[in-house]
Amino acid sequence: MTYIEKIISLLRILSQENGASIDTLTKDLDLSPNRIYQNIRGIEKAGIEVIKDKVGFRRIRKEQLLATFNMTTKELQIIDVLKESIRKQKCIYIKEYSDSKGNVETFKVEPVKLFDNNRRIWVFDVADYQHKQFKLSRIGKLENSETPVDKYRHIDPKIDVFGSTGKEFIEVSFLLTDLACHLIKETYPESFKNIFPSSNKDFPFKFQAFVTSFWGVGRYILGMPGHIIDIKPISLLEHIKTETKKAYYFS
CATH class of the missing domain: 2.30.30.520 (SH3 type barrels.)
Known part of the structure; x- marks a missing residue:
């Protein structure tokens, strides 16, 4: 296995649900622990967060990995x-x-x-x-x-998961379908930590977070008609209604 192939394998293993321990990475990739740590630091320098879940265990979020490599x-x-x-x-x-x-x-x-x-x-x-x-x-x-x-x-900017910046944070929440949940995690990888289970079987996920403006979150909601309900606060819902009216191009 070439060194490049080992790096690709390292990314693949770390992107699995539970990640892997340093010992496992050392054996599977035939690399020394020092080289594994060196490669992990290189991954972090590339802008990919390496999460330490347990003692000796590391993982990366697949959504963030895909987003990072989806660049020219x-x-x-x-x-x-x-x-x-x-x-x-x-x-x-x-x-x-x-x-x-x-x-x-x-x-x-x-x-x-x-x-x-x-x-x-x-x-x-x-x-x-x-x-x-x-x-x-x-x-x-x-x-x-x-x-x-x-x-x-x-x-230092206040930045929400949708990439919007502002001076203050506003708490928002809404329920999502499976499709809406998949797309928000794919498009906004940082949103994974703001998604929780819901008791609604048709909308089994709840998104709850602080945003700096309604622009980013509003644009996402407008792109998922029929897949998002229970939008809070009322001011966010009013923003969605106002933006929806602008979508009528013909009188």
């Missing part, structure tokens, strides 16, 4: 450049950024934090003097800068 080569290169810029505490130019309205702009920013499974970057916009978030998939290219960042003006 360009996005992976952008992640590496951003991580290096954060490490060196240097500004960076985000060039040819295409926003949702079709505008293409360039921004000089101080990178603060990657989030949403490395799909977004939280930055301080030097020109606008405010924090913003950018989707990596919308970035055309990056250009390094030697300008040092002023980390004392950085604010």
